[in-house]
Amino acid sequence: MIDLDAFSPETRRLIAAGAVAGVYGLFCGGIALRETLRRRAARREVQALSQGAGEPVLVAYASQTGFAEELANATAKALSDAGAPVTLRELGAVTAPDLTGRALFVVSTTGEGDAPDPARAFIRDVMKDGADLSALRYGVLALGDSSYAHVCAFGRSLDAWLAHSGAAPLFDRVEVDDGDPGALRHWQGQLSLLTGVTDAPDWSRPAYGRWTLAERRLLNPGGPGGEAWHIRLTPPDPSVGDGAAWQAGDILEIGPRNDPALPHREYSIASLPSDGGVELIVRLTARADGQPGLGSGWLCQAAAVGGLIDARVRVNRGFHAPDPIRPLILIGSGTGLAGLRAHLKARAALGAHRNWLVFGERTSAHDFFHRAEIQGWKAAGVLERLDLAFSRDQTERTYVQHRLRAAAEVLRQWVTDGAAIYVCGSLEGMSRDVHAALVEVLGTETVERLTDEGLYRRDVY
Missing domain, CATH: 3.40.50.80 (Nucleotide-binding domain of ferredoxin-NADP reductase (FNR) module)
Structure with missing residues (x-):
């Protein structure tokens, strides 16, 4: 045991600074180790996908919030399980020489028709006039949301560019509106035709966990821009609850229960697991008829504090x-x-x-x-x-x-x-x-x- 009182104030400050630096180093080392282990696991998964006989299939994805990446992983696994070797790659890492043989593109659209940020390099360096893609056969899964005017715009423009450059479509473009399960089943059907495997189980979004609406607090009483609410959700058991692990940058996906026809809504997470729950900042919006928005209305008004909310955390590596x-x-x-x-x-x-x-x-x-x-x-x-x-x-x-x-x-x-x-x-x-x-x-x-x-x-x- 060191008696700090035996040291001068300046020495005590140096010792304290050294202790803080040591703790900071341990934190950084923990993060680096976790990231190293994740990357090793990802490399093993990619190597496993590449096994198999025949011509590899490129599965390229462009994701803004993580959903396109999820579907690309599922696509790659379906092909690999059927015996086809697969190369899984983010679209921004795809080069012109990669565009031969067979390729499947899983791409989202952000905002009013924009490509996801990770696709910028591909758009700038690869999507050029005069490209000769006559040696490529391709399929496009275009993700979008019909509540925006330019739904699936990037997927449509990518499809048009591929066709204009001489690539041959394996099948018509498949468009998915807000996670529509019917469109996803159609995509799976096209994969079945490619692989000859017709008995693969239907895809569905991972099941929602049952989270508790623990707190709801108005952040801006009298604010001129509409109400903004602090929402806190806790898993049934914070230590083992479904989706209880997340990190800064991840997203909470919520299925509002006041309208079963609404698939989900997404919110940026404002807290860490060490806070004991997911915290959100939600703006109460209004629809054209003046009624509260289906998602925000459910969280900010309709759902009872202490009641259960269907939700899941979705990894959003693009904002980690x-x-x-x-x-x-x-x-x-x-x-x-x-x-x-x-x-x-x-x-x-x-x-x-x-x-x-x-x-x-x-x-x-x-x-x-x-x-x-x-x-x-x-x-x-x-x-x-x-x-x-x-x-x-x-x-x-x-x-x-x-x-x-x-x-x-x-x-x-x-x-x-x-x-x-x-x-x-x-x-x-x-x-x-x-x-x-x-x-x-x-x-x-x-x-x-x-x-x-x-x-x-x-x-x-």
């Missing part, structure tokens, strides 16, 4: 944390704070304090969600920098993109220092303007490099 040694710039507005909050909680636990939060909402008086927590992080040094943009607190509207432009020199320096940039929130109302500001400040080449390296990531909706 960067190396904790990297500086992290977190940008969001409104309920987009949810995904950023989880990352800040994780960084605080790791002692990673090179963090910059840029957050915007309507008014400081009503809409500064989790004000005390954020100000506490700033006071404790978890946040090295905090920029706030409350658009209606002054005559001229000010948004997060304006804060980024005003801090252009600082932004460029953070990126030079290796910072990752994570954006969470509305695609139409915020993300596009933030992207334009980043391009203006950093340049197109830098933004594309950050995207290719996985250092510019978005969880937008």
